[in-house]
Every structure is written in structure tokens, then in C-alpha cells.
Amino acid sequence: MNTAPATLLRSAAELEALGRAAGARRAVVMTMGALHDGHATLVRAARSAAGPDGQVVVTVFVNPLQFGEAADLDRYPRTLEADLAVASEAGADAVFAPSVDEVYPGGEPQVRITAGPMGERLEGASRPGHFDGMLTVVAKLLHLTRPDAAFFGQKDAQQLALVRRMVRDLNFGVDIVAVPTVRDPDGLALSSRNRFLSSEERRTALALPRALFAARDRLVAQQTLHARARALPEREGRAAALTRLGEARAAADTQAVALARPTVAPAAVLAAARAVLDEAAEEEVPLTLDYVALVDPADFTELPDDRVSGEAVLAVAARVGATRLIDNIPLTLGALT
Ligand SMILES: Nc1ncnc2c1ncn2[C@@H]1O[C@H](COP(=O)(O)OP(=O)(O)OP(=O)(O)O)[C@@H](O)[C@H]1O
Numbered sequence: 001m002n003t004a005p006a007t008l009l010r011s012a013a014e015l016e017a018l019g020r021a022a023g024a025r026r027a028v029v030m031t032m033g034a035l036h037d038g039h040a041t042l043v044r045a046a047r048s049a050a051g052p053d054g055q056v057v058v059t060v061f062v063n064p065l066q067f068g069e070a071a072d073l074d075r076y077p078r079t080l081e082a083d084l085a086v087a088s089e090a091g092a093d094a095v096f097a098p099s100v101d102e103v104y105p106g107g108e109p110q111v112r113i114t115a116g117p118m119g120e121r122l123e124g125a126s127r128p129g130h131f132d133g134m135l136t137v138v139a140k141l142l143h144l145t146r147p148d149a150a151f152f153g154q155k156d157a158q159q160l161a162l163v164r165r166m167v168r169d170l171n172f173g174v175d176i177v178a179v180p181t182v183r184d185p186d187g188l189a190l191s192s193r194n195r196f197l198s199s200e201e202r203r204t205a206l207a208l209p210r211a212l213f214a215a216r217d218r219l220v221a222q223q224t225l226h227a228r229a230r231a232l233p234e235r236e237g238r239a240a241a242l243t244r245l246g247e248a249r250a251a252a253d254t255q256a257v258a259l260a261r262p263t264v265a266p267a268a269v270l271a272a273a274r275a276v277l278d279e280a281a282e283e284e285v286p287l288t289l290d291y292v293a294l295v296d297p298a299d300f301t302e303l304p305d306d307r308v309s310g311e312a313v314l315a316v317a318a319r320v321g322a323t324r325l326i327d328n329i330p331l332t333l334g335a336l337t
């Protein structure tokens, strides 16, 4: 791994001058700085995709266009020196950290990318204009860095889906690579905003991953039960099924339910998550739920209750104190294969 210090580039001209060897692949990781191990994981993935002869560029830019509340923009952590060290350690060759004037020399751009209907759902509904601002800067940074591949975290699942959609709809000709969410050992997804949480707030915030895991466990339990029920020979009656499974009488009824309804419906997955979130709303340091939704990963529309198979994302957003956090988990509905 390349642990030489990454070159700090402050302007588009410096980025242009970086150049690259003929045929060398360039991989880009876009960030708003305050780098943590989630970002480092993206950089390591980019490094291994680019290969030793390729080039990895990390961008660090707190994009005013994607912030609603001025306070959120003002207090966003800015830690460039530490970011350089993290990016270098993870294998970046260069860190492009332009000023706002460098990115928007003519002031706020008049022509922007519009995220469309997907940009108005969930995060888009809570942060109006956020996704237009995000896509506009991602488009600019793609033009400035001209990578073969760009790496994005699954933690910002709706952002990832929108970037994919923009690249497809507008023929950007770049590979978008998704990296799974990196979590602290207690389950909390790493996020630059976690540093604002007091220890009590952090305890409450753990309801986010707990809710997601409870929903996943509910789904898997039902899928497992159904798979076991299906595996029993048809001629065996319910009594024999009971003996085989070594379960109590109630289990036979559950089996009948499992067979009648082959998998968990969206409402049941959501109910498992909601139960955890409702409890957290009653804590002394409470969680204020913004949304919890089971959505289609392609367009972030909510799944109807009769959708019992296929890919899904369970997404949640909540405030704890003054900090707003998001998290999600990918799920596969339907019978175990
Ligand atoms: N825990 C994580 N696991 C994987 N990828 C992550 C994680 N946190 C952030 N990323 C990804 O890093 C990239 C840059 O994200 P960003 O700089 O906004 O960091 P962040 O920690 O999400 O900050 P915040 O949540 O406070 O905005 C995005 O593609 C994002 O999805």
C-alpha cells in the first residue's frame, strides 16, 4: 500500500497539472472531509481498483449548495490536515481540496442538475434542494477529476442511487462503485456528524442500527421458518412436523402461518423497526424520528405491502439533540434460496 503523503491540490489548474501515465486508471472518492474509517475504506477500495499503477484522488469539499440550514454548514467539521493523513494512509495519491470560489468562480451556479422525483423522496423531502446541490457538485467534480471510477458509500443510499441515475441518464461514462456501510463496534454507522453526539445522545442514537437489525432479524426468522416448513415432506402431518422441529405446539400454528404467507410483508419489517424507534422516542434523551421507510433501491419509492420479494432498502433518519443522523440496511425480501 502507498503510504507516501498524498499531494495536496488546491486548484483546478493544479489538478490538471497532476496528469497521469497513459493507460493508468484513475479512481476518485468524493468527501466533505472530516475523514473517518468509512472514508478510508472507500479510499482503500479505490486504491485496490486503480491498482499500483493507477491513481487515487480524494476530493475534500464542503459544498454550500447542498446545505439547507446555514447552521449545519457553519458547524460542519473542517479538518484538512488530519484528512491528508487519513487519505495518505489509506493509499490516496492526491487530495483535491478546492475553496468555494475555486469550485464556483461565478458565485452560485445558475445552471444545475435537477435530481427529479427520486430527489424529492425521504432525504429530499426533509432537505429540500439538497440532492440538486449534491448532484451539481458531483457532476462538477467528475468533470474536474475525470475518473474511470468513482466510489460512494452505501450509508448515503439515496445519494448513491441518484448518482447512478445521473450517470446513466446523462451518459457520464464513469463506473460508480458502492461500498458497504462501515460501523463502529456498537453498530452506529460512522459519520462525520457523530462527533457532535454527547455520550447520552450516542446511546440513544444506537436505536438507529438496532431498529435496522431488528427488522432484518424479523425477516430472516420468517424466511428460515418458511424454509424449514417447506423442507418437511408433504405427507407428514402437523403433529409429525412438531416432533421433527422439536418445537412447541405454537410452532405448528406458526408453521401454518408461514406456509400460508410465504414471506414477511413490508409492514411487518417496518413494524419491527418502529418498535425499537418508538422506545427510543421515550428515552430521557429522546430520538425524534424523521422517517423510516422500506423502499425500492432503484428509485426510493416505498414498497407496497403486497411486495414480498426482491431487493429493498430499509432507510431511517432521526434527530438526537441537535444532530440529524441517517442509516439504512439493504434487505432481500422473499424466500431463502
Ligand atoms: N460509515 C460509512 N461507511 C461507508 N461509506 C461512508 C460512511 N460514511 C460516509 N461514507 C461515504 O463517504 C463519502 C463521503 O461522505 P461524507 O463526507 O458526507 O461523510 P459522512 O460521514 O457521511 O458525513 P456526514 O454524514 O456528516 O455528512 C460518501 O460516499 C459517503 O456515503
Ligand SMILES: CC(C)(CO)[C@@H](O)C(=O)[O-]
Binding pocket: 030, 031, 032, 061, 063, 066, 134, 137, 138, 156, 159
Ligand atoms: C458526494 C458529496 C461529496 C458531494 O458533496 C457529499 O454529498 C458526501 O460527502 O456524501
Ligand code: BAL
Binding pocket: 066, 156, 159
Ligand atoms: N453525507 C451526505 C452529505 C450531506 O449530509 O450533506
